[in-house]
Amino acid sequence: xxxxxIKDLKKYAVKVRKHIIDEVYSAASGHPGGSxxxxxxxxxxxxxxxxxxxxxxxxxxxxxxxxxxxxxxxxLYAVLAEKGFFPKEDLLTFRKADSYLEGHPSMRYxxxxxxxxxxxxQGISAAVGMAMAGKLDKKDCRVYAVLGDGELQxxxxxxxxxxxxxxxxxxxxxxxxxNGLQIDxxxxxVMSPEPVADKFKAFGWNVLKTDGHDIEKIxxxxxxxxxxxxxxxxxxxxxVKGKGVSYMENQAGWHGSxxxxxxxxxxxxxxxxxxxxxxxx
Amino acid sequence: xxxxxxxxxxxxxxxxxxxxDNRIVVFDADLxxxxxxxxxxxxxxxxxxxxxxxxxxxxxxAAGMASCGKVVFASTFAMFAAGRAFEQIRNSICYPKxxxxxxxxxxxxxxxxxxxxxxxxxxxxxxxxxxxMTVISPADAVxxxxxxKAAIEHEGxxxxxxxxxxxxxxxxxxxxxxxxxxxxxxxxxNDAAIIATGLMVxxxxxxxxxxxxxxxxxxxxxxxxxxxxxxxIIVKAARETGAIVTAEEHNIIGGLGSAVAEVLSxxxxxxxxxxxxxxxxxxxxxxxxxxxxxxxTAADIAKSxxxxxxxxxxx
Numbered sequence: 262x263x264x265x266x267i268k269d270l271k272k273y274a275v276k277v278r279k280h281i282i283d284e285v286y287s288a289a290s291g292h293p294g295g296s297x298x299x300x301x302x303x304x305x306x307x308x309x310x311x312x313x314x315x316x317x318x319x320x321x322x323x324x325x326x327x328x329x330x331x332x333x334x335x336x337l338y339a340v341l342a343e344k345g346f347f348p349k350e351d352l353l354t355f356r357k358a359d360s361y362l363e364g365h366p367s368m369r370y371x372x373x374x375x376x377x378x379x380x381x382x383q384g385i386s387a388a389v390g391m392a393m394a395g396k397l398d399k400k401d402c403r404v405y406a407v408l409g410d411g412e413l414q415x416x417x418x419x420x421x422x423x424x425x426x427x428x429x430x431x432x433x434x435x436x437x438x439x440n441g442l443q444i445d446x447x448x449x450x451v452m453s454p455e456p457v458a459d460k461f462k463a464f465g466w467n468v469l470k471t472d473g474h475d476i477e478k479i480x481x482x483x484x485x486x487x488x489x490x491x492x493x494x495x496x497x498x499x500x501v502k503g504k505g506v507s508y509m510e511n512q513a514g515w516h517g518s519x520x521x522x523x524x525x526x527x528x529x530x531x532x533x534x535x536x537x538x539x540x541x542x
Numbered sequence: 543x544x545x546x547x548x549x550x551x552x553x554x555x556x557x558x559x560x561x562x563d564n565r566i567v568v569f570d571a572d573l574x575x576x577x578x579x580x581x582x583x584x585x586x587x588x589x590x591x592x593x594x595x596x597x598x599x600x601x602x603x604a605a606g607m608a609s610c611g612k613v614v615f616a617s618t619f620a621m622f623a624a625g626r627a628f629e630q631i632r633n634s635i636c637y638p639k640x641x642x643x644x645x646x647x648x649x650x651x652x653x654x655x656x657x658x659x660x661x662x663x664x665x666x667x668x669x670x671x672x673x674x675m676t677v678i679s680p681a682d683a684v685x686x687x688x689x690x691k692a693a694i695e696h697e698g699x700x701x702x703x704x705x706x707x708x709x710x711x712x713x714x715x716x717x718x719x720x721x722x723x724x725x726x727x728x729x730x731x732n733d734a735a736i737i738a739t740g741l742m743v744x745x746x747x748x749x750x751x752x753x754x755x756x757x758x759x760x761x762x763x764x765x766x767x768x769x770x771x772x773x774x775i776i777v778k779a780a781r782e783t784g785a786i787v788t789a790e791e792h793n794i795i796g797g798l799g800s801a802v803a804e805v806l807s808x809x810x811x812x813x814x815x816x817x818x819x820x821x822x823x824x825x826x827x828x829x830x831x832x833x834x835x836x837x838x839t840a841a842d843i844a845k846s847x848x849x850x851x852x853x854x855x856x857x
Contacts, residue, residue: 383598
């Protein structure tokens, strides 16, 4: 695959953010905050890294992606639609009764979705299973997953981490979308999972840190993850919940609520401005 | 009496026997010596994975592996499969309809001395409420073997309910045929029908003998697949006998008795008596003594058959 320009990836990220706002606005429900915080990670994975085939979504040698924080489906759907797995106009059917774009991703309904997720903690286990299958079949395909930081409160995550290190799954790379917020407030106030880096290390993982909104740094971290042999890698991506929409940034209240018309228009204006600036550069 | 073999043993043997299929992968949660998946491990160590004492993770990991084209048998005790890992089974296996076969051993009171904490008496109820799930509860070693074979061939999740206790082999392998969703009439009779599953099938056959001595001719039906249930065989029995007894090593709420009651009440209501655990927890003790204490013997089935015949006569 030809590596796209950084500038193009930045543009994709803005387009993805616009889709996220439109999806959540048209559904009048959904999870914009965490979708906006993992936007660059998903954009880099699908547009610069993963081997996937939009014509053959179930191609067996593809790289796999699991959105363990499944409530951020607006981001995943936006990336998949931009990539060409399904028509972009379908994004506006998000969460509607006659749509295949379920509130949380379903691998049975949505082309390009590799695992049904939504119940926190389970996606990372599934990703471990995919990585084990890859090892068993001696395939060179890689498995990626994105976890939320609140999700770390689920005990299953640590069971999965233990298993991934035990089976030396160096074909597995997880991202922690470390935005510091969950529904009820700051993760450190609700139930602190910190210090996360120390815990991941103690669980036998290769631990990297990056700026989760810096496309070049994300790419660099993925490269390092691929070079690491004998253990799985977690990339702790420092992010801002609601990133890119001024009034949503760092507000736990935007975890799971939709903008009204006025808010939607303001978000679009802000994002269009960023897109225009990128066009000029 | 015929040979006695535990269905868990037959399960482990079947995995080893059919294990040459490269798609088959076996997971266990530190119980492989008890669930007998160790029999598979010895033959195919590269396709056996111990996932440790972490059943929730094991089920969702099995789902991920199944999504890559594998047929994954994930084994632990029924308590920790249907109980502990319920939600992983629901959301990661059944909802995406993945090819994970849950080998749930040590189901029911016949676990024995380990007691109530380890005696799943509600697993059938939990598992049959899941869309896309097939629930199989074999009666003996032969049925277990072919249930495993059918589970491999079946596309989608399967819950195999297996026991710890050695139970009589009632089927002859050369003539046995297993089909998911098709019950088996083991003995003809038109006074009443005893519909049983799991180790209660051999008890039902014994009950038939006891009833025969009193001039009662009972039909005995083995329902190895609790879901999808064989409605035809149940309705036919209701029509031809007019009196039904169900027998299961499970709570009478939500299990075989409930499934049969659902079929009867919607299609052909006749008097029904459910033999099973009467909505209480098990306890420690020798399996045979527990089965007696909880009313799960051939004599109990015979008694309930006479009770249902009274109901039938009183209509």
